[in-house]
Amino acid sequence: MKIGIPKEIKNNESRVGMTPAGVFELTKNKHTVYIETNAGFGSGFFDQDYKDAGAVILNTPSEVYAAANMIVKVKEPIQAEYNLIKPHHVVFTYFHFASSSELTNAMIKTGAVCIAYETVESEDGSLPLLTPMSEVAGRMAIQQGAKYLEKPIKGRGVLLGGVPGVPPGRVLVLGAGVVGIQAAKMAAGLGAHVTIMDINMKQLRYVNDIMPNHVVTEFSSEYNIRKRITNHDLIVGGVLIKGAKAPKLITRDMLKDMRPGTVIVDVAVDQGGCVETSKPTTHEHPTFIIDDVVHYCVANMPGAVPYTSTLALTNVTLPYVMKLANLGWEKACEKDQTLAKGLNIVNGKIVYKEIEDAFNVVLN
Structure with missing residues (x-):
C-alpha cells in the first residue's frame, strides 16, 4: 500500500504521524511510504532519518495526498487539508468528530474512510490509541496548572507542593480514567492535596x-x-465518553464560587470540554480568564512535548497501520473488531452511533 504522512499544520502541532522506526517496519513489509519534507522536524526526526528508513520525501502536502492511498496523521484535518482528501483515501488519525460539525460535514463530503484513533476500542473497553496521549495530557495538566497558578500569570500565587509551615495546594481532578489518574499521580508527587472524583x-x-x-x-x-470548587486551587477536567461530547460538569454560574486565580485545565476540550466556559485554545495563546478564573484549554496538549508524544503514539498505532496496509481497511476491520470500532465515517456515511447522537442525524 502507498502510505502518506503529511506535516501537521494545526497551530503549534509539532508531532508527526510516524517515527522513522515505524516507517522502516512498513517499508520492510514492501509498503511505500511518502512523507512531506520536514514533517518530523518538530519531533526531532529529520528527512535523512526517514530516507534511511526507506521513505520517499515529497515537497508539498498535495503531493503526499495525491501519491497515497492511506493518510496517517496525528490531529484532525483542518480547512486547508479538506480538499486534499479524496474518496479513495483511508484517513487514520485523531478526529474527535463530536466536537466539530464543520469537520464532520467536511469529511462526509470527501467520501473518504475515516478511522479515528480515539474510538479504536478493545474488548475490555479500553482505548489503546488514546491511552498514551491521555497519559501525556494528564501529566502535562499538572505541569501547566502549576505554572498558571503563578501570580504573574493571574493565578492564585500558590505553590502546589507548599513548604514547611505552609499547607500544600489543593487539586481537584474530575474523572478517574487515564487522564485523571496520571494527573493525580503527578500532583501527588509534587506534594499537593488531591481530590479525585468519578x-x-x-x-x-x-x-x-x-x-x-x-x-x-x-x-x-x-x-x-x-462544594469542592470553593477551596481547590487547580481543577483538572479529565472526563471522557467514548466518541461523544463530554458532559458539562462545571457550569458558568459555578465560577463565582471559585476563588480568584483558580486555574482550570480542561483536558476534555477536544471532546467539547467538561466546563461550560471552555473553548479550544492553542499553545500560542493557551489561556483566557472568565470571572477571575484562569482557563487552560489547549486542544492538543501533547503537541508541546512532541518527541515523547510521537514515540508513544507510534508505539501503539503501528500495529494497526500495518494491518490496514497489509489487508486493506475492509478486511482489516473485518478481522479485528478493535480496529473496526475506529470506523467513524465511511464513503460519506456516519457509522459511529455517538457521532450520530451528537448531531442528531440518521445512521445509514
Missing part, C-alpha cells in the same frame, strides 16, 4: 488502592463538585 465506584476503589494517603476519592455529583 461516578464509577470500581475505579475509585482502584485509585484508593494505588494512590498515597493525600489523594482522596469522592463520588462525583453536582453537589459534591460545587
Whole structure:
C-alpha cells in the first residue's frame, strides 16, 4: 500500500504521524511510504532519518495526498487539508468528530474512510490509541496548572507542593480514567492535596488502592463538585465518553464560587470540554480568564512535548497501520473488531452511533 504522512499544520502541532522506526517496519513489509519534507522536524526526526528508513520525501502536502492511498496523521484535518482528501483515501488519525460539525460535514463530503484513533476500542473497553496521549495530557495538566497558578500569570500565587509551615495546594481532578489518574499521580508527587472524583465506584476503589494517603476519592455529583470548587486551587477536567461530547460538569454560574486565580485545565476540550466556559485554545495563546478564573484549554496538549508524544503514539498505532496496509481497511476491520470500532465515517456515511447522537442525524 502507498502510505502518506503529511506535516501537521494545526497551530503549534509539532508531532508527526510516524517515527522513522515505524516507517522502516512498513517499508520492510514492501509498503511505500511518502512523507512531506520536514514533517518530523518538530519531533526531532529529520528527512535523512526517514530516507534511511526507506521513505520517499515529497515537497508539498498535495503531493503526499495525491501519491497515497492511506493518510496517517496525528490531529484532525483542518480547512486547508479538506480538499486534499479524496474518496479513495483511508484517513487514520485523531478526529474527535463530536466536537466539530464543520469537520464532520467536511469529511462526509470527501467520501473518504475515516478511522479515528480515539474510538479504536478493545474488548475490555479500553482505548489503546488514546491511552498514551491521555497519559501525556494528564501529566502535562499538572505541569501547566502549576505554572498558571503563578501570580504573574493571574493565578492564585500558590505553590502546589507548599513548604514547611505552609499547607500544600489543593487539586481537584474530575474523572478517574487515564487522564485523571496520571494527573493525580503527578500532583501527588509534587506534594499537593488531591481530590479525585468519578461516578464509577470500581475505579475509585482502584485509585484508593494505588494512590498515597493525600489523594482522596469522592463520588462525583453536582453537589459534591460545587462544594469542592470553593477551596481547590487547580481543577483538572479529565472526563471522557467514548466518541461523544463530554458532559458539562462545571457550569458558568459555578465560577463565582471559585476563588480568584483558580486555574482550570480542561483536558476534555477536544471532546467539547467538561466546563461550560471552555473553548479550544492553542499553545500560542493557551489561556483566557472568565470571572477571575484562569482557563487552560489547549486542544492538543501533547503537541508541546512532541518527541515523547510521537514515540508513544507510534508505539501503539503501528500495529494497526500495518494491518490496514497489509489487508486493506475492509478486511482489516473485518478481522479485528478493535480496529473496526475506529470506523467513524465511511464513503460519506456516519457509522459511529455517538457521532450520530451528537448531531442528531440518521445512521445509514
